[in-house]
Amino acid sequence: MAGAGLIAVSVAIGVVLYQQGDEPIEQLDVQVVASNYRLYFHYPGADSVLGTADDRLGTRNLYAPANTQVRLSLTSRDFVYLVEIPEVGLYEVAAPELDFEARFETGESGVHSLLGSQMCGYDHSELIGEFVVQRTAEFKRLVQNLTPAPSPTNPTQ
Numbered sequence: 001m002a003g004a005g006l007i008a009v010s011v012a013i014g015v016v017l018y019q020q021g022d023e024p025i026e027q028l029d030v031q032v033v034a035s036n037y038r039l040y041f042h043y044p045g046a047d048s049v050l051g052t053a054d055d056r057l058g059t060r061n062l063y064a065p066a067n068t069q070v071r072l073s074l075t076s077r078d079f080v081y082l083v084e085i086p087e088v089g090l091y092e093v094a095a096p097e098l099d100f101e102a103r104f105e106t107g108e109s110g111v112h113s114l115l116g117s118q119m120c121g122y123d124h125s126e127l128i129g130e131f132v133v134q135r136t137a138e139f140k141r142l143v144q145n146l147t148p149a150p151s152p153t154n155p156t157q
Contacts, residue, residue, distance in 0.1 A: 022136045025068050025136055027070075028043075030062070031050060032072050032094060034094040038060070041057070041058040041059065041061075042055050042056070057146055060126060061114065062129070062130075063134065064106045065106065066133050066135060069104075070104055072092070072101065074092055075098065075099050076095050076096045076098075080094070081116055081117065084113075085131045087107075087113070109133050111130050112130065113131070
């Protein structure tokens with residue numbers, strides 16, 4: 001009988017930890033930087049503030065938690081790029097020395113197309129990726145495991 005009580009307590013603790021990690025994120029800010037025929041995604045780190053020393057860096061695929069407002073800030077280091085996520089109605093430009101902003105709601109968990117092009121068509125395979133919408137806890141774990149982003153005062157991407 002004591003074993004069953006221990007299992008019940010363990011399950012209850014697991015559920016609480018699961019729920020705490022899955023607390024919704026109302027808004028996510030991501031900086032998208034196009035450079036050298038790639039898309040780089042700068043995510044806020046543990047402080048949830050973009051542009052600080054704990055930011056994280058991903059490439060090719062964009063990740064976001066489900067049912068969250070996303071605000072993308074797009075720019076380029078070299079050419080004019082187009083970034084498209086058809087499922088959320090995103091079709092935006094990234095251009096050198098210009099900042100563009102796009103906002104959308106992620107919706108439920110799922111995997112969608114992320115299409116990038118460098119104005120000459122979809123010939124650069126590194127610009128084609130996925131927009132992955134996942135549970136908040138999964139998103140937080142993924143971001144923690146990404147590479148630290150370059151310093152906001154001396155970005156290389």
